Amino acid sequence: METVVSGIRSTGNLHLGNYFGALRNFIKMQHENRCFFFIADYHSLTTHPDPKLLHHNVRQVLSEYLAAGLDPEASTIFVQSDVPEVTELYLLLNMHAYVGELEKTTSFKDKIRQQKNNVNAGLLTYPTLMAADILLHKANKVPVGKDQEQHLEMTRNFAKRFNSLYSVDYFPEPTAYNFGSELVKIPGLDGSGKMGKSEGNGLYLFDEPAVIRKKVMKAVTDQGPTEPNSVKHEAVENLFTILKVVSTPDTVAYFEEKHNNCEIRYGDLKKQLAEDIIAVTEPIRERIFDIQNDAEYLHKVVNMGAEKARESASKTVAEVREIMGFKKF
Numbered sequence: 001m002e003t004v005v006s007g008i009r010s011t012g013n014l015h016l017g018n019y020f021g022a023l024r025n026f027i028k029m030q031h032e033n034r035c036f037f038f039i040a041d042y043h044s045l046t047t048h049p050d051p052k053l054l055h056h057n058v059r060q061v062l063s064e065y066l067a068a069g070l071d072p073e074a075s076t077i078f079v080q081s082d083v084p085e086v087t088e089l090y091l092l093l094n095m096h097a098y099v100g101e102l103e104k105t106t107s108f109k110d111k112i113r114q115q116k117n118n119v120n121a122g123l124l125t126y127p128t129l130m131a132a133d134i135l136l137h138k139a140n141k142v143p144v145g146k147d148q149e150q151h152l153e154m155t156r157n158f159a160k161r162f163n164s165l166y167s168v169d170y171f172p173e174p175t176a177y178n179f180g181s182e183l184v185k186i187p188g189l190d191g192s193g194k195m196g197k198s199e200g201n202g203l204y205l206f207d208e209p210a211v212i213r214k215k216v217m218k219a220v221t222d223q224g225p226t227e228p229n230s231v232k233h234e235a236v237e238n239l240f241t242i243l244k245v246v247s248t249p250d251t252v253a254y255f256e257e258k259h260n261n262c263e264i265r266y267g268d269l270k271k272q273l274a275e276d277i278i279a280v281t282e283p284i285r286e287r288i289f290d291i292q293n294d295a296e297y298l299h300k301v302v303n304m305g306a307e308k309a310r311e312s313a314s315k316t317v318a319e320v321r322e323i324m325g326f327k328k329f
């Protein structure tokens with residue numbers, strides 16, 4: 001049993017790539033590990049979100065994750081800003097985080113190019129806050145993608161530095177939770193590359209069936225195979241990749257055969273694909289609406305999560321204070 005911490009960005013709707021990527025693994029791992037999942041709303045402040053939207057975004061993201069299957073009984077699901085202990089650990093860790101190393105972080109260098117007029121100290125210390133999120137629960141595993149590996153490495157450095165400075169063996173050095181072959185990469189429908197929000201090619205769990213049908217029917221294909229058993233064009237391969245995760249093996253085999261003997265009609269493939277995607281997304285979409293409108297349920301989930309998270313957080317902060325030499329009069 002590992003202790004797992006994962007921060008979820010507080011904006012953006014879930015798309016099929018998220019769902020069949022990390023999310024399905026989260027859903028599985030929450031029953032085998034001690035998991036903490038939180039909506040990273042403090043982190044979002046580095047871009048100065050509109051106060052009128054902040055809560056709405058957190059609520060939306062939370063509803064979608066719950067609808068997709070994160071289980072508040074099996075894991076600890078909370079909102080970052082409901083656990084103020086993280087801000088204290090962040091402050092303490094910042095005393096051992098060097099400006100030089102923070103300035104060298106790839107994500108910081110990217111951000112200062114993107115938001116030249118708002119190079120705030122929160123951006124610089126983003127990795128310390130992320131380290132505080134992780135170390136607060138003494139996690140040893142963090143499910144992160146490539147883009148977060150540097151932040152995780154910095155977390156290990158902060159943990160090691162703290163341990164060695166105070167001659168303790170206190171913080172574990174967390175490593176990436178590797179899903180291995182379980183991690184399916186969902187491509188976009190525009191011919192190449194992966195599905196993503198910034199790519200503008202997302203099929204969202206939140207999309208109505210008519211929207212999904214429309215997006216799938218517009219997917220890029222080729223002229224059709226001209227020789228039996230020919231290799232599929234990348235765009236066509238992408239449709240099959242999605243078909244494999246949403247359809248039955250029989251359906252996949254049927255269209256494979258049609259492609260192999262050059263009888264495939266992409267219109268038929270797309271129609272089937274759209275319906276099978278809808279079969280996955282529609283129940284989730286309905287649950288998103290139900291949960292969003294159930295203020296009482298959301299209130300209960302968030303409070304329960306905050307309580308569980310604060311229990312572990314306050315223990316860590318008390319121990320860290322003691323190690324650093326704070327004493328009560």
Ligand code: TRP
Pocket residue numbers: 005006007008009040043129130133134142143144148151
């Ligand atoms: N930085 C992460 C991202 O952009 C989100 C995040 C914040 C996180 N704190 C974390 C992820 C702690 C894992 C652990 O996706």
